[in-house]
Amino acid sequence: MLIGADYNWSIVGDRIIIGNGPTAVESKVGYLISGPIRSSGKQHSGMFHILADHKVEEVDLEKFWKIESMGIDDQSEEIKGKENLLNYAATSIDKEDGHYVAKIPWKENSPCLPTNYEIVKRRTENVIQR
Structure with a gap:
């Protein structure tokens, strides 16, 4: 889900959990995790979405991402x-x-392009007539 900055604060809640790594922010769609992540000595940044209660929705969400x-x-x-x-x-x-x-x-076995012989012939005749 891509949310513009003008709607971000209507979705994000007040509860924030700050640690040594990423920060968790409560939202209407679950916790949003963002911030630096250390992996094999390199520092990366990322954004994640965590659903806390997703027993029934898990199958639907998996189907959605497969289709998406x-x-x-x-x-x-x-x-x-x-x-x-x-x-x-x-x-x-x-x-x-x-x-x-x-x-x-x-591309193998692609259809041949159409010839524009009739169009070219008509245009040439019109130019000659002028």
Whole structure:
């Protein structure tokens, strides 16, 4: 859920829990966790949402995120894309005289573009008549 700054304070509550790491702020949709997170020696920043009572909603929320992420993190599409990239690299990139030469990637079995012969012919005739 993306909330603009003008509506943020109508959702955020008064209870704030501050610790050494992230800060928890109570809201109408549960606790919002934000702030620095240390991971493998590096410091990252993030924002999380925690639901306290989600026994019935857990299944619905999981279904929502699966539907919401369709096409974005589909593993089969990702694997197919990697296979296509490896195939392109193996068949379309050559090294000639110390330079790499790559062919333009084309989609396989794509429909041919329509010819504009009739339009071009009509326009040419109109120009000739003028």
